[in-house]
Amino acid sequence: MKALMAVSALGISLLATTTLQAGDVMVVYDASGSMWGQIDGVPKIEIAREAMSDLLATWPASTNLGLVAYGHREKGLCSDIETAMPVGPVDRDAFQQVVNGIMPLGRTPLSAAVQHAAEELSWRDAPATVVLISDGVENCDADPCALSEQLARQGVAFTTHVIGFDLATDEHQHLACIAKNTGGMFLPAQDAAQLAAAVKQVGETIAKPAPEPEPLPEPEAELPAMSISAPETAMAGSSFAVSWSDPVHPRDWVTIVPVGADEGTYTAFHRVGSDGGRDIVAPAEPGLYEVRYVLNDGDVTLARAPIEVMGAEASISAPETAMAGSSFGVTWSDPVHPRDWVTIVPVGADEGTYTVFHRVGSDDGRDLVAPAEPGLYEVRYVLNEGGVTLARVPIEVMAAEASISAPETAMAGSSFGVTWSDPVHPRDWVTIVPVGADEGT
Template sequence: MKAFSRTFLASIVMLTAASAHAADRAIIVLDASGSMWGQIDGKPKLEIAREALRSVLKTVPADTELGLMAYGHREKSSCSDIELVVPPAVASASAITAAADGMKFLGKTPLTAAVKQAAEDLKYTEEKATVILITDGLETCNADPCALGKELKQSGVDFTAHVVGFGLTADEGKQVACLAENTGGKYIQASDAKGLEEALAQTVAAPAPAPAPAPVAEPAKPEFNFVPELVMAQGGDPLKDAGNAWEIYKAAADGSKGERLTTEYNNYKGSLEAGDYVIRATLGEAGVEQPLKVEAGQVYKPTFVLNAGTLVIRPRPSEGDDIDTGATVVFDFPGADHPATYYGQTKVVLPAGEQKVKVTIGQGEASETIQLAAGQTVEKDIVAGVGRVVVNALYAQGGEKVDASGLDVKIFKARKKIDGTREQVTFGFGPDGKFDLPAGDYVAVVRMDQAEVEQPFNIRVGEAGDVTAVLDAGVLAIDAPGAKEIRVYSAKKDIQGNRKEFGYAYDQKHQTTLPTGEYAVEVDRGDAGKKDGTARVNAGERTELKID
């Protein structure tokens, strides 16, 4: 994963270095949710993020007005915990570093609302504005980052959002990449400390491009002396407007590629100075290169043979189903440094030879080996073999649906292992969670705050079903003016005289979902002392308790 991340980020740097430049005014939106305590190579992600910010902020151009916004850094269960910690200003690097170093990481992930607030703080409808979101998780507050990206792009003067997915999987990355793509920004996936630092360098501290040199008069010469053609197979027709690229390098002393001079596209015609070059032609995942010696007064019309074909993959959950636009399609082809990943129906040019293709839809996957000849087009349906379930929860049988982003759903295989545990298959958050699963028996473990229930179910390939778990729980809302801490316990003590704890809050108010039963509530007002209360929670009902 690390090697892939470095290769991926290096390629982005290569592709964007010519056009990247620092924004005049920008806000970094930092994920300070509890998930940032997760570790990469034994080190908490929050520490990696702090170190990367500290390093990259040293290189921010002096005239950049940069600010810091954070979410999830003050409260554990709030979707409104969003704060502009450092307003945009020049020379703000030390303030941002200090704020990040002192920040707590404990809450939810309202990333959509945070990006919108950052855009508004930058007056994006009046001025150019850039937001850089660093997140290690997905939206957990029932909002649509894709729709927000379109909204900000349409109503902004010159608005751009970049998204750095820190430790996200490819599938998770798709769900936030649209926020960047819909504003013309970049989505960069960082899998480790080096990847995060490189991503921040591109989005936060990219250098402004140097001014173009003044034109210098040159002696008259032919309009074009290099007119290349590209064919898929020997003797094939030249490709026109195919989306191919021409990479032009100076030749090194040993004839290999040296300094890159330029990259041009499609039906390129150019004028090259006399000298030795290496030309590389690419289309899709296929490429070919050859040397070129240019002499003054000569015109060169070389033909480049890709020795490649076109593969069209249509991923389907089951036979007869529609094409799944969210499917992951991975190609492992001859000569590749690493597999190439695409999504949904995929049409791609690949080197001729044996193609290993893997399609993943949810937790189902299917692999096929396809022989592809030069100049050939092969179309193929690949069926992942899954059914789909939609998981929801009710507070009580026949009662109200749990319609909260904090609903936690984990899917396990039904069969227990020899140690009595079950293998977790996947997970999700919020109501109407959709899960694509291979045929079999499963258990959905559904949790809302302190209430949890297991719901067994079965799924068949091509089947669409609903799984509804009944929590047998209600909501307890506590109001304790002046409280510094509220703790909830079971009313009944165990044989040792202890009571089970059911959550807490460092606030004057606390709301939580609890299993049906009797509870004791302890309120700590610091110097003013402690006070207790009791409450009965009934399934499907809201209980309000005030402790003065």
């Protein structure tokens, strides 16, 4: 059997196959610019490399492995997709070296990259399973939902399991449809620990032998009885508890949608499993909604509970000025959701724009770093749900000044003393380069 595992947000897509030899794997590596985004101050590209290192450390030595990368050579080219390493016996050091050398740059041709890998693995001729882990959605004018329908329809047995990594809840539907169209699982993961658990769960699922198909159930005269409960109100972007009676099937799901939405509509959704309840996140847009329990078989709503989503409020404070590149303190009111974030952006920047950002967690303040470019900025408190700015405060970033001194001459290979004025930020650095070298060299 051929299994295709695509991991793109961590930045990684894993494609495992067993057509001619059990355990063949093609890794599709997401090198789009969004990989420079940070989670709790750590760039996602670093999280991706660490995750790949952990994966390689436990992967069987007999497994054939290959690598496809996209978005790493041209900033705006949607066709920037490359087979970086052909499928072959595992060489962990060489593989990790190639992964570490890929730098995020371009766009996210997610659909074309999965199609590229599928073609190399002859998905029309043999069963194929895709596991997609993504930190972003398609931005190359392609429709991954339509692609997944095509792959499922034209392939021998094409299944896609999807892990949405560090995505806003309203973005889940753009990836969840891939799993739904191909009979796979959709698992949200909001941090490195949840990602590791989700990858492990999917890996264990793929490793299990395929079950014998279950016989079609006899037609039922009536739908099963079901009840669901939720609070009468919830704040936009906040978590709230939902509970239900005994699940009909573990693949059934719960979701929150506007009142009167069509059958089968969903935003974020969660499989019920064997549980009787869990937390879900309220949409960013206030209004009248309903929480639904939906049968996986036929997308039939068995139970619904009304809920009004109220507008969320927050306040934020920061100093009026800060020196470029320096740290400054930011405080805010009680967090709406621990995955909300604070950032500093130019005045008038589009909603959802960010430079460096920090999750609010359960705290009420932390330090941010001022941009290197002087000018007028604002510090924002942003809902993780929908990227909606709840509060903002202006701040002027002033030009930083520093002085440095060194001897006029030094012998090649020798040590020499360097001194400088008060540091702007402890992470600033000193170096020696040829005269006229580019900035950042």
